[in-house]
Amino acid sequence: MLDAILPVLAGISILAGSIFSLLAAIGILRLPDLFTRMHAASKAGTMGAGLMFLAVALISFNGSVILRAFVGFLFVLLTAPVSAHLLARAAYFAKQPMTSLTRFDDLKDAPPPND
Amino acid sequence: MSAQEFLDLSVSVSLGVLALAFLLTVVRILKGPTVPDRVLGLDMLVSIGIGFIVVIAIKTGYYLYLDVAISLGLVGFLATVAFARFVLQIGLRAQRNGSIDPEEKRNA
Amino acid sequence: MNFAMVSLILALVWVAITGNFSAPNLLMGWLISLLAMWVVRNQMTTPILVSRMRRVIGLILLFLYELVLSAFRVARLVLTPNIRSRLKPGIVAFPVTAKSDVEITLLANLITLTPGTLSVDVSEDRSVIYVHCISVDDKQDVIRDIAEGFEAKIIEVFE
Numbered sequence: 613m614l615d616a617i618l619p620v621l622a623g624i625s626i627l628a629g630s631i632f633s634l635l636a637a638i639g640i641l642r643l644p645d646l647f648t649r650m651h652a653a654s655k656a657g658t659m660g661a662g663l664m665f666l667a668v669a670l671i672s673f674n675g676s677v678i679l680r681a682f683v684g685f686l687f688v689l690l691t692a693p694v695s696a697h698l699l700a701r702a703a704y705f706a707k708q709p710m711t712s713l714t715r716f717d718d719l720k721d722a723p724p725p726n727d
Numbered sequence: 728m729s730a731q732e733f734l735d736l737s738v739s740v741s742l743g744v745l746a747l748a749f750l751l752t753v754v755r756i757l758k759g760p761t762v763p764d765r766v767l768g769l770d771m772l773v774s775i776g777i778g779f780i781v782v783i784a785i786k787t788g789y790y791l792y793l794d795v796a797i798s799l800g801l802v803g804f805l806a807t808v809a810f811a812r813f814v815l816q817i818g819l820r821a822q823r824n825g826s827i828d829p830e831e832k833r834n835a
Numbered sequence: 836m837n838f839a840m841v842s843l844i845l846a847l848v849w850v851a852i853t854g855n856f857s858a859p860n861l862l863m864g865w866l867i868s869l870l871a872m873w874v875v876r877n878q879m880t881t882p883i884l885v886s887r888m889r890r891v892i893g894l895i896l897l898f899l900y901e902l903v904l905s906a907f908r909v910a911r912l913v914l915t916p917n918i919r920s921r922l923k924p925g926i927v928a929f930p931v932t933a934k935s936d937v938e939i940t941l942l943a944n945l946i947t948l949t950p951g952t953l954s955v956d957v958s959e960d961r962s963v964i965y966v967h968c969i970s971v972d973d974k975q976d977v978i979r980d981i982a983e984g985f986e987a988k989i990i991e992v993f994e
Contacts, residue, residue, distance in 0.1 A: 619730040623737035626782060630741035630748070632906055633775050637751035639913035640771055646763050648924055649755075651953055651969045652909050653767055657774045658948060659906035661800075664781035668793060671734070676854030677790045683852070684797045688777070691804040693947035693954075695770060698811040700955045700967065703763040706818020715925040715971070 622667040629663030632656045645711035646703055654696040661688045738786045745782065749775050762817075766810040773803030842868045890992045897988060898945055905950035912969070926955060927974050929964045929981055938989050939964070945985045952977070 639652025662685050669681040710717070752775065756768035777796045784792035842865060849864025850856055915921050929946075931939060943954040943964055953967040971977055 616730045619734040622785070623734040626734075626741045626785065627737045627744075629778060630744040630782070632910065633778050634744050634748040634751070635910045635913055636771060637748035637755075637775070639909060640755045640768060641751050642913055642918055644919065644922065645924075646761065646767065647953065647955075647967045648922060648969055649764070649767060651951070651967075652913055653771050653774075654947055654953065655902070655905045655950075656909045656913075657771055659902065661774045661777045661781075662902075664778045665793075668781055668785060668790065671785065672790055674790070674854070676852055677793065679848075679851045680790070680793045680797070684777075684781075684793060684800070687797055687800055688774070689948075690944070691800065692774070693944040695804055695807040695811070696947050697943060697954050698808055699763060699766060699770070699814070700953060702811040702815035702818070703761075704955055706763070706814050707822065708761060708763055708818075711922070711924060715923055716974075717926045720926075 618670050622670040625663045625667040625670065629660045629667065631660075632663065633660035636660060646708050647700060647710060650696050650700055654692055658688055658692040661685075734785075738782055741782055742779070742786075745775055745778050749779075762810075763814050766807060766814065769810075770803060770807045773799060773806075776803075838872060842872055845871065890988070894985075894988045894992055897984070898948070901945075901949040901984075905948065908950045921970060923970045923972065925968055925971050925974075927966050927968055927971065927977050929966050929978055931962060931964055932982070932986065932990070934961075935993065938993050942981075942986055942989055945989075946981060949985070952981070 633656070636652050636656035639656060640649045643649045643652060665681045665685040665688070669678045669685075672678060672681070749772065752768050752771045756765050756772075759765055777800055780792050780796040780799065784790055784796070845868030846861055846865035849867060850861050853860060853864070912918070912921060931942065939957060939961060943957060946952050946954045946964065946966055951969045951971075953969075954964055955967050956965040957963070958965070966977065966981070968977055
């Protein structure tokens with residue numbers, strides 16, 4: 613019973629993960645400036661890698677593999693927002709141009725960081 | 728179609744989809760136009776690479792590949808952090824030297 | 836929840852990850868966890884997460900739900916034919932009521948992985964998180980969503 617369902621779930625998970633990665637790539641290509649592109653990369657990209665690890669956890673039938681897949685998922689989940697935040701902050705204070713569609717910018721008057 | 732056949736099929740399809748995602752990201756890296764855009768592209772390449780390695784792990788059954796994927800994630804994270812510091816340093820230095828008029832560049 | 840128990844749990848995690856349930860390996864894992872805890876001895880405080888397991892799990896579930904939702908929203912956005920008409924980006928100043936470093940770090944990370952928002956900067960005095968929104972009509976809506984969603988949950992966990 614479980615042998616029949618888990619590979620199907622894992623297959624769906626792999627397909628969904630790769631499609632989210634593709635959508636993130638399309639987003640990076642189509643969106644107009646760095647900050648909007650980062651939305652696509654950080655969310656859809658994380659989702660893509662996370663679903664891959666989920667697929668491994670579903671079909672391996674091995675405790676240590678499942679735990680490692682979980683650790684990998686957690687790792688992606690923890691590092692993706694941190695690197696996105698750092699890059700966005702660095703780019704903002706390096707005066708990265710923002711798209712002309714931008715409606716307001718509350719950070720404009722903040723002093724640049726010292727480091 | 729048996730469950731195993733479905734899994735094999737989805738592994739093949741997803742390898743193709745990931746390859747397409749890889750190519751699109753490379754297009755963005757080549758187009759730029761700025762350094763942070765390229766860094767973002769490289770970060771995305773790493774996360775697609777993780778996906779590739781994990782799919783290969785499922786395809787071959789060698790789950791040792793998972794460790795490779797986690798290590799790649801670690802290296803990619805550190806690289807992005809280093810690149811972000813680089814971008815910030817260069818940007819701040821350029822502004823101090825007055826070589827860029829920030830307002831003009833932002834409104835461009 | 837004392838440190839001896841933490842080291843034992845870490846040793847069990849080590850055994851599970853290496854996949855070798857022998858006594859020498861358990862001893863090895865225990866020694867390594869003691870070493871790791873010795874390295875971070877100054878940063879260690881009593882873990883409060885364990886005593887509030889239900890709230891922590893609630894936060895994790897809310898977070899996973901929001902992550903899935905945001906991935907789908909990004910997916911729909913990038914497939915829109917006229918992408919520029921759907922974008923109304925802007926940077927919103929979000930006033931934080933959470934105080935500690937852990938809470939602010941967690942909140943900033945959660946903001947990044949939830950629909951339409953990306954944390955860009957935290958002010959020097961830690962009173963404001965600057966959030967880049969991909970499509971925003973009203974600043975107050977964004978601020979209210981974050982304050983009543985994640986921030987409330989995080990404060991509940993750490994209060």
